[in-house]
Amino acid sequence: MLKNKTGNFVKSKSEKVGVSMTKSAKVVVVTSGKGGVGKTTTSASFATGLALRGFKTVVIDFDIGLRNLDLIMGCERRVVYDFVNVIAGEATLYQAMIKDKSCENLYILAASQTKDKDALTEEGVEKVINDLKKEFDYIVCDSPAGIEKGAFMALYFADEALVVTNPEVSSVRDSDRILGILSSKSYRAKNGDEKVKEHLIVTRYNPERVENGDMLSIDDIKDILRIPVLGVIPESTDVLQASNTGTPAVNLQGTNVSDAYLDLVARFLGEDKPMRFTNVEKKGLMQRLFGGK
Amino acid sequence: MSIKLHPARFGYYILKISAHFDMEEFEAKMLALKDFDEDAKYIALELLELISEREFQQQMTILDETLAKNKLFICFVVSNPLINGTVFCGKPVVNVENNMDVKNVIPSTKMINYPVRSGIIIRNDGDIIVNELVSHNAEVISDSNIHVYNECRGKLIAGANGDKNAMIYVQRFNAEYISIANVFQVIEDKLPERLLNKAVKIFLDDKERLNVVSLN
Ligand SMILES: Nc1ncnc2c1ncn2[C@@H]1O[C@H](COP(=O)(O)OP(=O)(O)OP(=O)(O)O)[C@@H](O)[C@H]1O
Ligand SMILES: [Mg+2]
Secondary structure (H helix, E strand, O other), X not given: OEEOOOOOEEOOOOHHHHHHHOOOOEEEEEEOOOOOOOHHHHHHHHHXXXXXXXXXXXXXXXXXXXXXXXXXOOOHHHOOOOXXXXXXXXXXXXXXXXXXXXXXXXXXXXXXXXXXXXHOOHHHHHHHHHHHHOOOOEEEEXXXXXXXXXXXHHHHOOOEEEEEEOOOHHHHXXXXXXXXXXXXXXXXXXXXXXXXXXXXXXXXXXXXXXXXXXXXXXXXXXXXXXXXXXXXXXXXXXXXXXXXXXXXXXXXXXXXXXXXXXXXXXXXXXXXXXXXXXXXXXXXXXXXXXXXX | OOOOOOOOOOOEEEXXXXXXXXXXXXXXXXXXXXXXXXXXXXEEEEEOOOOOHHHHHHHHHHHHHHHHHOOOEEEEEEOOOOOOOOEEOOEEEEOOOOOOOOOOOOOOOEEEOOOEOOOOEEEEOOOEEEOOOEOOOOEEEEOOOEEEEEEEOOEEEEOOOOOOOOOXXXXXXXXXXEEXXXXXXXXXXXXXXXXXXXXXXXXXXXXXXXXEEEOO
């Protein structure tokens, strides 16, 4: 029931009427199971990409105890209050949210280096996410590795999931495990809602090594996980350079990594983009003779 | 007008349940009961775990609501050493003869239409039918038969309660562990070409050895 201006109850036609009055924010978790596969790199570039498209976006670091999203976003000096402070009621969301230095619609909620992961309570996280939903179009949750509390809280309220994997067996197996958790233990699974939408992202992909048989191919990975591939990010030294300068890799205009992340965001928004950077570049005669990249 | 008394039989089904039961399984069971006996009406509840009245009250409410939807209702709670008093969550507690032959008459089939991922366990006392991939390290456990109409790379355990006649059918066989009536085989090495990713049937022979036979 809704109340009209005079305070009388008016009949709402359906629940949906009430829901569409608030912003229909989406919670997207970036998760993997295995550590060091590129979750934080992807969270930063994905959130930036959405913001560049005009969506008001916030990216939350769930890796309590190991701040690093703020480093990659280049805002570590501006962290005064963090996610845990907000949950503990020691700071308001507005005090803790950091506006990105270069991108208009982008905000960062950093993780605490000092608190332990038990600081993340289900009620606390839910409250923060619900408050953010009123203001933002997208809430991107950068999950820690593993399947412990932090990773669990990061995925619990997700509407969609970007499952990040590297082209090797152990990483793919861990992603399978995370997919199982998403489909059985997330809020949506527990409440019988429509299931969490799953997207696969293969990072650090090296077509030469795949061709040599040292790494799994996209088809091998698809055969194991059987979910649609949203993007393939090539292995590149540009990523290290980006993180050293405190800027998300997607901002390194003209690089393969940046293009791959921009394509990924476009596909996420429903655009049709062919996969790039998945095949070995055949070098032309001139390049072979004179080097080149 | 005369008054006559006729003896009447009071038929009921005993629902044995643990304190934290799986709602989905419970609903499936009740539907199966209605399939089996559409006139079924009375349910006697038997608790398998020690739990306080206060703690169980919420579950009782859920049970009552779900049962009512199926035109079933709990007429009493079976007395057992875990319960003292004559009323439990608003239901009378009744002594039922111990020697009653209670058989699990209606194991229902469980149908799985999503991939069974690594770390997930699917369990059922009736058959299990899986229509999607069973991943490495996923487990499908049935007291009865298992059918996988897809590829299986995980663990399949049929006849988990000791039923030696249980069977396993797999469309694309690449399992890492198979077991029937506790006779098991860990499959560590690559399967021979005639079985790998082939449609197979798995059963126990009369010497209680596991047999994997290609269906092609
Ligand atoms: N496409 C890429 N090419 C080369 N290196 C990459 C790429 N993506 C990520 N890396 C590097 O891999 C390392 C791990 O990346 P990142 O921190 O994003 O992973 P993570 O999954 O968030 O790790 P953790 O599990 O510790 O949170 C970093 O050193 C990063 O620079
Ligand atoms: Mg990280």
